[in-house]
Amino acid sequence: QSAMTQPASVSGSPGQSITISCTGTSSDVGTYNPVSWYQQHPGKAPKLIIFDVTKRPSGISDRFSGSMSGNTASLTISGLQAEDEADYYCCSYVGRGSRVFGGGTKLTVL
Amino acid sequence: QVQLVESGGGFINPGGSLRLSCAASGFTFSGYYMSWIRQAPGRGLEWLSYISTTGSYTNYADSVKGRLTISRDNAKNSLYLQFNSLRVDDTAVYYCARDTSTGWHFDSWGQGTLVTVSA
Numbered sequence: 001q002s003a004m005t006q007p008a009s010v011s012g013s014p015g016q017s018i019t020i021s022c023t024g025t026s027s028d029v030g031t032y033n034p035v036s037w038y039q040q041h042p043g044k045a046p047k048l049i050i051f052d053v054t055k056r057p058s059g060i061s062d063r064f065s066g067s068m069s070g071n072t073a074s075l076t077i078s079g080l081q082a083e084d085e086a087d088y089y090c091c092s093y094v095g096r097g098s099r100v101f102g103g104g105t106k107l108t109v110l
Numbered sequence: 111q112v113q114l115v116e117s118g119g120g121f122i123n124p125g126g127s128l129r130l131s132c133a134a135s136g137f138t139f140s141g142y143y144m145s146w147i148r149q150a151p152g153r154g155l156e157w158l159s160y161i162s163t164t165g166s167y168t169n170y171a172d173s174v175k176g177r178l179t180i181s182r183d184n185a186k187n188s189l190y191l192q193f194n195s196l197r198v199d200d201t202a203v204y205y206c207a208r209d210t211s212t213g214w215h216f217d218s219w220g221q222g223t224l225v226t227v228s229a
Contacts, residue, residue: 003154036215038155045205045222046155051215089155093214097160097169099145104154 004090006102013110017078022090022102024071034093035073037066041086050075077107085109112136112218114206119223126196126227132189132206132220140164140184143209145216146191148202156202159191160209196227 004024012018022035037050048057050066053073063078073092077084090102118130132144145160159170159180168180179192189206203224207216 034214036213038216040155045219046216047219048215048217051210051217052213055213057217091155091157091215097143097162097167097214098171099157099160099214101147101155101157 003100004092004102006088006090006105008103009106009108011108011110012077012080014080014082016080017076018080018107020075020077020088020090020105020107022073022075022092024073024092024100026071027094035066035068036091037064037073037075038089038091039086040089046089080109082109112208114208114218114220116204116206116220116223119204119225121226121228122196124196124198124227124229127192127194128196128225130191130193130204130206130223130225132191134187134189134206134208137208137218139182139187143211144180144182144189145207145209146178146180146189147205147207147216147219148200149205149222150199150202153202158204161189162211193225196225198227198229201225201227 004022010018035053038046039049040046049060049064053068054066065076067074088105113135115133146158161168161180177195181190203222205222206220208218
């Protein structure tokens with residue numbers, strides 16, 4: 001199972017919105033709805049920020065939102081803040097308990 | 111609160127074996143699937159394996175199948191990873207994560223344990 005495709009990096013200025021895409025195939029993102037997104041700051045463990053494509057765990061800002069179209073899931077961060085600078089990973093269920101992560105996207109807040 | 115603490119990492123020679131442990135607390139461990147995920151230095155996340163609540167069901171990533179065994183002891187609130195025939199490219203931080211069967215996402219992560227495979 002190949003990793004899903006994410007842009008290596010994205011950037012935005014404080015207050016702006018950015019979108020990170022996660023493109024898979026009909027075998028993963030295109031078939032299964034349970035796409036999740038994780039935020040990872042340097043030297044820290046990843047943190048769940050979106051699950052089931054669009055849902056936010058308790059305590060996660062509503063500035064984070066998820067969507068999906070065809071084989072591509074997307075994470076949008078609105079009202080960018082300096083603390084949003086981190087690596088972001090998508091993850092899809094691919095059947096029989098298996099998961100596959102995207103390659104990761106480094107977000108830089110200018 | 112949910113706490114996951116990995117242990118067992120360290121330096122190991124190529125071809126060697128190791129057993130990682132993950133101690134869980136703050137939740138009903140026996141009610142959750144669990145997974146192991148790793149991250150090589152400077153690289154992305156790689157899902158390795160999951161185990162169902164009773165241990166009856168497991169699965170592994172193709173990249174490690176045959177070298178990895180996941181297990182759990184619900185009486186001890188602990189998750190384990192037995193890793194054999196280690197290679198240099200297995201060097202990574204290994205995370206245990208609380209898994210969910212309803213959405214197949216990881217809602218809590220440990221801090222990770224570093225495994226360095228080197229001669």
